[in-house]
Amino acid sequence: MREKYRNMNNNLVQYIFSIADNSLILGQRLGELCGHGPSLETDIAMTNISLDLFGQVRSYYQYAAKLIGNDETEDTIAFLRKERDYKNVLLVEQPNRDFAYSIARQFLFDLYHLLLLEELQNSSDATLSAIAKKSIKEVSYHTRFSSDWIRRLGDGTDESHNRIQTALNDLWVFTDELFHQTDAEKAMVSEGIGVDVTQLKEAFYKRVNTILEESTLQTPTIEYFQKGGKQGIHSEHMGYILTELQYMQRTYPNMTW
Amino acid sequence: MLFAVKKMTEQIQHIDPKLFEILETVSDPEIPVLSIMEMGVVRSAKIQNGIVNVQITPTYSGCPAMDVIGDDIIKAFQEKGLEAKVELILSPAWTTDWITPKGRLALEKYGIASPLNETADKEALLGNKKLVKCPQCGSFNTKLVSQFGSTACKAFFQCEDCLEPFDYFKCLK
Numbered sequence: 001m002r003e004k005y006r007n008m009n010n011n012l013v014q015y016i017f018s019i020a021d022n023s024l025i026l027g028q029r030l031g032e033l034c035g036h037g038p039s040l041e042t043d044i045a046m047t048n049i050s051l052d053l054f055g056q057v058r059s060y061y062q063y064a065a066k067l068i069g070n071d072e073t074e075d076t077i078a079f080l081r082k083e084r085d086y087k088n089v090l091l092v093e094q095p096n097r098d099f100a101y102s103i104a105r106q107f108l109f110d111l112y113h114l115l116l117l118e119e120l121q122n123s124s125d126a127t128l129s130a131i132a133k134k135s136i137k138e139v140s141y142h143t144r145f146s147s148d149w150i151r152r153l154g155d156g157t158d159e160s161h162n163r164i165q166t167a168l169n170d171l172w173v174f175t176d177e178l179f180h181q182t183d184a185e186k187a188m189v190s191e192g193i194g195v196d197v198t199q200l201k202e203a204f205y206k207r208v209n210t211i212l213e214e215s216t217l218q219t220p221t222i223e224y225f226q227k228g229g230k231q232g233i234h235s236e237h238m239g240y241i242l243t244e245l246q247y248m249q250r251t252y253p254n255m256t257w
Numbered sequence: 258m259l260f261a262v263k264k265m266t267e268q269i270q271h272i273d274p275k276l277f278e279i280l281e282t283v284s285d286p287e288i289p290v291l292s293i294m295e296m297g298v299v300r301s302a303k304i305q306n307g308i309v310n311v312q313i314t315p316t317y318s319g320c321p322a323m324d325v326i327g328d329d330i331i332k333a334f335q336e337k338g339l340e341a342k343v344e345l346i347l348s349p350a351w352t353t354d355w356i357t358p359k360g361r362l363a364l365e366k367y368g369i370a371s372p373l374n375e376t377a378d379k380e381a382l383l384g385n386k387k388l389v390k391c392p393q394c395g396s397f398n399t400k401l402v403s404q405f406g407s408t409a410c411k412a413f414f415q416c417e418d419c420l421e422p423f424d425y426f427k428c429l430k
């Protein structure tokens with residue numbers, strides 16, 4: 001099964017994974033908060049965002065499955081790949097250390113996600129363009145939610161201010177990777193299908209900076225960045241995420257309910 | 258009424274009038290008072306080679322109701338002795354503008370405030386202005402509790418006059 005899959009390793013499929021895997025892994029992280037959010041409202045919000053992301057993932061994976069053919073389905077793509085086959089960025093796999101971390105991670109990802117979708121809408125690939133147009137409406141709400149919380153925590157108490165600042169400082173090392181281009185991405189950009197993420201970098205840091213300023217927070221000035229996820233080289237957290245995500249299909253192959 | 262519905266939802270043009278009545282019996286499982294026609298999720302419906310082909314579009318990407326709606330459509334046609342196939346399409350993306358006037362009324366009656374226009378929606382969800390009407394007592398003295406409510410498509414509000422909490426269907430455009 002995995003061999004067949006590798007044979008289907010074409011650029012468009014890889015490109016779809018590079019977008020969809022971010023939403024899958026972040027959705028899984030947010031799902032961990034179900035029943036554990038700091039308040040009922042934030043608990044519901046985070047899990048609803050998770051649901052939106054999973055919905056988007058399904059559209060992407062269904063498309064990828066169609067391209068790969070054979071017996072591939074959205075489920076085999078989500079649940080039966082090996083760690084190195086997931087192409088999500090390191091940022092989304094970072095754990096929910098506290099509410100500030102979850103919000104900082106969400107905020108950084110949302111701003112990037114929105115910029116990406118704004119461009120992906122114009123893809124020459126009709127399916128990707130349709131998914132982007134659909135998702136952008138949802139991601140606008142996510143961005144509003146996370147930006148709002150950045151302001152509330154930043155401009156809140158000393159404790160909330162310090163916590164969100166610490167979270168932003170710690171997660172900052174993962175921001176640069178968002179704008180690294182893989183070979184599959186380069187190929188898709190040249191075909192008018194993919195988005196040139198290097199072009200989004202300036203707008204991203206500008207938007208982040210504006211909101212952090214409004215929130216009385218400092219934009220981190222760290223110059224050292226982590227990378228690897230987009231190449232399938234993940235942090236130590238990824239194995240644990242996949243263990244949970246894949247448990248049912250690994251333990252009871254082909255189970256359905 | 259039918260004409261108004263036609264104008265509200267452009268997709269009606271692709272719906273075989275013979276199928277309209279059957280489709281109207283299928284409702285959104287999360288909002289049972291609202292038919293999928295009033296919701297504007299049916300994009301096209303026609304009979305080809307004796308099989309009913311229905312295209313539906315999701316409200317929200319992750320909406321779990323879509324799978325149920327698909328099954329319910331097939332069941333509804335089965336009961337009339339017709340075989341149906343349902344296809345989920347993404348483009349053009351669903352917008353709350355496609356909820357018909359009758360649908361908006363049904364929402365309000367059910368206790369869900371219907372979507373405002375895009376600008377008003379933003380103001381209401383940022384808590385800047387009191388624009389969302391309480392579906393219980395009609396007061397505009399309402400406040401946002403949470404940008405996300407019982408489902409992703411709704412926000413959670415509370416009326417400051419009658420004190421009832423309620424869902425507001427967010428504008429999606």
Ligand SMILES: [Zn+2]
Nearest residue numbers: 391394416419
């Ligand atoms: Zn009231």
